[in-house]
Amino acid sequence: MAISQKLVRTYFLLVLFLALRAFGNLSLAWGTKHMPETLAADPLVYIRSMLHPGIAVGVVMLIVALLVRLALLSLADLSFILPMTAIGYVLAALLGRVFLHETVSPQRWFAVLLIFGGAALVSSTPQATTGKIEGSK
Amino acid sequence: MTWVLLAVMVVATVLSDLLQSYEMKRAGEQSVGARGVGRLLRMIVERRYLMLSIFCLVFSFFSFMALVQTAPLSFAVPASASSFILETLAAKVLLKEQIGPRRAAGCLLVLCGVALLGK
Numbered sequence: 001m002a003i004s005q006k007l008v009r010t011y012f013l014l015v016l017f018l019a020l021r022a023f024g025n026l027s028l029a030w031g032t033k034h035m036p037e038t039l040a041a042d043p044l045v046y047i048r049s050m051l052h053p054g055i056a057v058g059v060v061m062l063i064v065a066l067l068v069r070l071a072l073l074s075l076a077d078l079s080f081i082l083p084m085t086a087i088g089y090v091l092a093a094l095l096g097r098v099f100l101h102e103t104v105s106p107q108r109w110f111a112v113l114l115i116f117g118g119a120a121l122v123s124s125t126p127q128a129t130t131g132k133i134e135g136s137k
Numbered sequence: 138m139t140w141v142l143l144a145v146m147v148v149a150t151v152l153s154d155l156l157q158s159y160e161m162k163r164a165g166e167q168s169v170g171a172r173g174v175g176r177l178l179r180m181i182v183e184r185r186y187l188m189l190s191i192f193c194l195v196f197s198f199f200s201f202m203a204l205v206q207t208a209p210l211s212f213a214v215p216a217s218a219s220s221f222i223l224e225t226l227a228a229k230v231l232l233k234e235q236i237g238p239r240r241a242a243g244c245l246l247v248l249c250g251v252a253l254l255g256k
Contacts, residue, residue: 013169029205032202032205033206046199049202066194070187071161071173074164077158077228079234079244080234082225082244086251089218096209102209108253111249111252114246114250115250118243118244119243119247124239125240130233130235
């Protein structure tokens with residue numbers, strides 16, 4: 001695959017993963033906050049919680065996000081993907097503020113700048129520094 | 138309880154990511170089209186390290202669910218990023234990824250940002 005085509009695919013999967021994880025986490029947080037029971041060591045409570053619409057939608061979105069991330073890991077290094085997907089933390093803070101009315105202090109805007117700066121630096125490095133591991137199927 | 142849940146989540150996340158990255162490097166390039174998704178699902182069932190990584194992810198996921206119920210999402214998500222530094226080091230040592238000065242500086246900036254986001 002040509003390098004530019006691989007790069008486009010990597011960034012497409014990255015954006016898809018970020019969107020799925022941000023909205024999946026949001027749906028999960030909304031669902032757990034609206035549950036009558038407290039999640040603890042009892043596995044039955046976790047299984048019952050899956051019936052809550054917010055949690056169910058969140059789980060499906062996070063499962064799809066997992067598959068997208070697996071495809072992403074086949075194209076790029078883990079140490080490349082980790083800082084790039086940190087942009088998701090910014091999205092989580094913003095979505096938490098807008099939809100869950102959580103407080104986001106002014107210093108978090110500075111944090112957002114740091115994360116974007118760091119991600120920009122990492123994006124200027126080669127996305128994959130190791131070849132396909134020998135002995136693969 | 139918050140810190141116990143956080144610790145379980147971090148350890149499970151690090152293990153899960155390392156196993157996933159190792160297996161996906163072995164598998165070669167994958168897609169997310171209809172056939173690609175089917176192939177990815179089949180790989181999870183057939184490859185034991187991927188299966189183990191999903192097991193770790195389930196632990197991490199349930200810890201996260203319990204965490205977001207008691208702590209704000211804007212704390213829980215950035216706090217979970219403490220796994221970030223451990224994973225980057227493990228990627229260099231175990232997965233033999235090349236982490237040059239620019240990538241290292243970028244990772245540190247992101248880590249500082251995520252830590253600040255959690256305050």
